[in-house]
Amino acid sequence: MTATIGHSCVVIAFLLAIWGIIAPLLTYKTGREAFFASTRAGILGQFLLVTVASSALIYALVTADFSIKYVAFNTTRATPVYYRVTGLWGALEGSLLLWEWLLVIFSGLVAWIYKDRHRELMPWVLLIFSIVSAFFLAVIAFASNPFEVLSPPPADGRGLNPLLEDANMITHPPLLYTGFVGLTVPYAFAMAALIIGRLDEAWIKTTRRWTITAWCFLTMGNLVGAWWSYHVLGWGGYWAWDPVENAAFMPWLPATAFLHSVQVQERRSRLKAWNLFLIIIAFSLTIFGTFLTRSGILSSIHAFSSGPVGTLFLSFLALVLLGSFGLLAYRMDHLRGQPEFDSMISRESAFLLNNVVLVSALFTIFLGTIFPLLSEAIAGVQVSVGAPYFNSVTVPLFLSLVFLMALGPMIAWRRASWNNLKRNFLWPALASIGVALLLFVWAIRDFLPLLGFMLSAFVAFTIFFDTARAVRARRRIAGERIATALGTLVRRNQRRYGGLVVHLGIVLIALGIAGSMSYSIERQATLEVGQSLAIGPYKVRFEGLRGLQQPTHFRVEATFRVFNNGDESRLYSPALKFFPNQQAPVGRAEFQSTLADDLYIILSGFSEVGKNQATLKALVRPLVAWIWIGGVVIVFGTIIAIWPFRGESGERKDES
Amino acid sequence: MGRTKRFLIGGVIILAALSYLIYGGMREAIVYFRTPAELKAQEQSSKGKSLRLGGMVVAGSLQKDLKNLTYRFQITDGVASIPVYFHGVPPDLFSEGKGAVVEGKMGADGVFLATTIMAKHAEEYSPPQTGEPSYPHSFVPGRDEKKP
Numbered sequence: 001m002t003a004t005i006g007h008s009c010v011v012i013a014f015l016l017a018i019w020g021i022i023a024p025l026l027t028y029k030t031g032r033e034a035f036f037a038s039t040r041a042g043i044l045g046q047f048l049l050v051t052v053a054s055s056a057l058i059y060a061l062v063t064a065d066f067s068i069k070y071v072a073f074n075t076t077r078a079t080p081v082y083y084r085v086t087g088l089w090g091a092l093e094g095s096l097l098l099w100e101w102l103l104v105i106f107s108g109l110v111a112w113i114y115k116d117r118h119r120e121l122m123p124w125v126l127l128i129f130s131i132v133s134a135f136f137l138a139v140i141a142f143a144s145n146p147f148e149v150l151s152p153p154p155a156d157g158r159g160l161n162p163l164l165e166d167a168n169m170i171t172h173p174p175l176l177y178t179g180f181v182g183l184t185v186p187y188a189f190a191m192a193a194l195i196i197g198r199l200d201e202a203w204i205k206t207t208r209r210w211t212i213t214a215w216c217f218l219t220m221g222n223l224v225g226a227w228w229s230y231h232v233l234g235w236g237g238y239w240a241w242d243p244v245e246n247a248a249f250m251p252w253l254p255a256t257a258f259l260h261s262v263q264v265q266e267r268r269s270r271l272k273a274w275n276l277f278l279i280i281i282a283f284s285l286t287i288f289g290t291f292l293t294r295s296g297i298l299s300s301i302h303a304f305s306s307g308p309v310g311t312l313f314l315s316f317l318a319l320v321l322l323g324s325f326g327l328l329a330y331r332m333d334h335l336r337g338q339p340e341f342d343s344m345i346s347r348e349s350a351f352l353l354n355n356v357v358l359v360s361a362l363f364t365i366f367l368g369t370i371f372p373l374l375s376e377a378i379a380g381v382q383v384s385v386g387a388p389y390f391n392s393v394t395v396p397l398f399l400s401l402v403f404l405m406a407l408g409p410m411i412a413w414r415r416a417s418w419n420n421l422k423r424n425f426l427w428p429a430l431a432s433i434g435v436a437l438l439l440f441v442w443a444i445r446d447f448l449p450l451l452g453f454m455l456s457a458f459v460a461f462t463i464f465f466d467t468a469r470a471v472r473a474r475r476r477i478a479g480e481r482i483a484t485a486l487g488t489l490v491r492r493n494q495r496r497y498g499g500l501v502v503h504l505g506i507v508l509i510a511l512g513i514a515g516s517m518s519y520s521i522e523r524q525a526t527l528e529v530g531q532s533l534a535i536g537p538y539k540v541r542f543e544g545l546r547g548l549q550q551p552t553h554f555r556v557e558a559t560f561r562v563f564n565n566g567d568e569s570r571l572y573s574p575a576l577k578f579f580p581n582q583q584a585p586v587g588r589a590e591f592q593s594t595l596a597d598d599l600y601i602i603l604s605g606f607s608e609v610g611k612n613q614a615t616l617k618a619l620v621r622p623l624v625a626w627i628w629i630g631g632v633v634i635v636f637g638t639i640i641a642i643w644p645f646r647g648e649s650g651e652r653k654d655e656s
Numbered sequence: 657m658g659r660t661k662r663f664l665i666g667g668v669i670i671l672a673a674l675s676y677l678i679y680g681g682m683r684e685a686i687v688y689f690r691t692p693a694e695l696k697a698q699e700q701s702s703k704g705k706s707l708r709l710g711g712m713v714v715a716g717s718l719q720k721d722l723k724n725l726t727y728r729f730q731i732t733d734g735v736a737s738i739p740v741y742f743h744g745v746p747p748d749l750f751s752e753g754k755g756a757v758v759e760g761k762m763g764a765d766g767v768f769l770a771t772t773i774m775a776k777h778a779e780e781y782s783p784p785q786t787g788e789p790s791y792p793h794s795f796v797p798g799r800d801e802k803k804p
Contacts, residue, residue: 360670392680568661617745
């Protein structure tokens with residue numbers, strides 16, 4: 001029954017999406033308003049139907065309706081309710097439904113918010129949304145059906161992959177998908193602008209908040225993924241340059257480039273074609289990422305035939321690329337004849353350079369991700385490209401990005417004078433060199449981390465210096481107190497200050513990455529009760545083992561007492577979880593964070609037979625906590641940038 | 657056009673720098689996949705290269721020293737087998753008679769020095785077994801005992 005309701009809703013929504021493609025064309029042909037009204041109604045209908053379908057699947061998951069194959073494969077009777085709900089995105093079929101659900105939420109919002117505005121653009125925006133929606137609905141309805149029936153229903157389900165039974169898994173996929181799907185909004189507006197040939201700043205201004213919001217979700221999705229990897233996967237790292245991670249990270253790069261380059265178009269009417277290129281690439285990469293992770297092509301090119309979903313995504317990707325770049329080429333004459341930059345030393349140049357670096361990073365990561373596929377397909381040689389490639393290539397690129405982050409927000413538009421440069425950068429530059437000297441004298445002698453810390457300090461100093469000066473000016477002019485002055489500044493230039501706060505967040509992440517990449521310590525040992533392992537400033541003493549029966553698994557815990565520099569002690573109890581359905585236990589590492597470093601302990605093995613002994617791996621990872629703090633700062637900055645302050649027409653006055 | 661030329665020169669410099677980065681990175685980090693038979697056949701030319709060696713851990717070949725965390729075993733593809741030395745903690749799924757991929761370099765003495773062991777993950781979860789699982793009294797990565 002639930003399955004029938006769900007599947008019917010998907011099929012009807014698919015038909016509505018097809019209507020959403022036809023109706024705007026009819027509106028254009030006949031000029032009849034009724035067709036446009038029906039497009040909007042169709043979008044709303046899709047939203048309602050897909051919401052019912054998703055609720056049906058959630059209902060089936062929560063009530064453990066094992067007559068539905070997806071439910072039987074992803075829950076058990078013992079699964080707690082919240083993990084049953086998150087089962088919606090525990091596997092391919094459900095996660096596609098979640099994607100589609102988010103997509104119709106976004107398209108519904110767009111259709112509703114702009115019901116009286118952008119009359120010229122809107123039919124085409126909704127057409128683009130309908131094309132994307134029709135594709136996802138077709139895949140869900142006919143190729144990867146989450147409502148497939150299992151008969152006879154089994155007595156109990158197989159259960160979620162235990163690694164997914166974690167609070168972060170509740171948030172990671174929806175955050176990431178919201179980011180991906182959010183990029184559809186600027187993409188749809190860009191395509192609509194190309195179709196009607198109105199390539200001024202209108203589509204960019206309209207989608208500004210959408211893009212920033214999508215970008216923030218994308219950032220959070222990646223960071224929560226990293227956090228999950230660090231927290232749950234139990235290998236002590238947060239980023240492995242795994243193709244799946246790369247697939248999630250790649251759209252972030254052109255999206256970030258886009259956020260910056262659109263400002264050049266808004267302010268200086270340059271880079272129009274480039275902005276369209278970036279948003280097409282960003283959107284395509286969200287489809288490409290799903291293709292890469294869901295087609296089975298990653299394990300080997302020969303595994304590609306395993307299902308139709310991969311082929312469908314690849315075909316859709318080809319359609320998106322051909323259609324988008326075809327339109328871009330068709331409208332190229334509208335995009336020519338923009339004036340050139342006035343000077344190489346200007347904000348637009350800094351932004352352009354930032355774009356070049358981001359796109360270069362994208363290209364190198366893309367190449368490294370698909371190189372094994374190319375090599376196998378072309379030369380028949382099986383290779384893999386490991387993390388060292390990605391680290392050695394991206395570290396210089398990201399360091400130059402940090403440098404540009406200091407430059408971009410402060411350097412003048414058009415042409416920067418010596419005075420402008422000296423005024424904004426002299427003191428911050430001297431201060432950051434001072435920091436680097438101090439660090440060098442203290443302990444840090446390696447070039448790359450030292451450079452990383454210095455550039456991070458440079459960004460922070462330019463921001464503090466600039467803000468302090470602006471606050472002082474307001475105090476002089478308006479006689480406000482510091483807090484009030486800061487509030488006024490932020491309200492009047494919310495995009496600028498929101499952006500600067502986001503930059504600070506990125507700098508904190510850079511600190512965390514530089515510290516943990518360069519100065520981690522790792523030790524492994526087998527200890528008997530009472531024996532200790534020394535690592536960095538810590539001493540880890542093994543105290544004993546105990547076993548605990550849990551609802552879904554059996555848990556073996558090892559207790560370690562950790563002494564920090566000999567004095568205070570804390571208890572760690574990393575564990576191994578034995579699930580009845582699994583071949584091998586699932587490790588549950590434990591770590592404790594301080595702002596200086598994390599001590600991370602992994603239990604690898606144990607034996608009660610003969611003697612009580614435990615095999616452990618311990619890591620000291622400096623500054624990791626700053627990565628997560630940086631993430632929080634980024635969210636805060638984004639909120640400042642998009643907050644609808646009342647009573648101020650802040651949009652007009654925005655400076656950057 | 658002076659300006660066009662400047663942008664062109666800038667572009668060429670950026671491209672050159674990027675190619676250099678990619679080339680350098682790839683040369684360091686590309687890892688070739690070999691089967692034990694392929695490695696046997698090209699033992700000389702493979703020395704010093706980063707390799708992934710994939711096959712089956714030969715039953716009965718595993719010698720481990722838990723105190724020092726050293727593992728010695730043979731990897732075979734049914735045609736040839738290669739001795740492997742590993743220091744560290746292997747993944748949970750690693751065991752005799754199962755598939756494994758080791759990454760590292762071929763040593764001068766014909767022993768493969770592995771820096772990483774990757775055990776083959778089971779793609780699907782096995783259906784629940786009947787009866788309660790037995791109490792695990794010990795778990796040591798790199799099982800050599802046969803399950804009863």
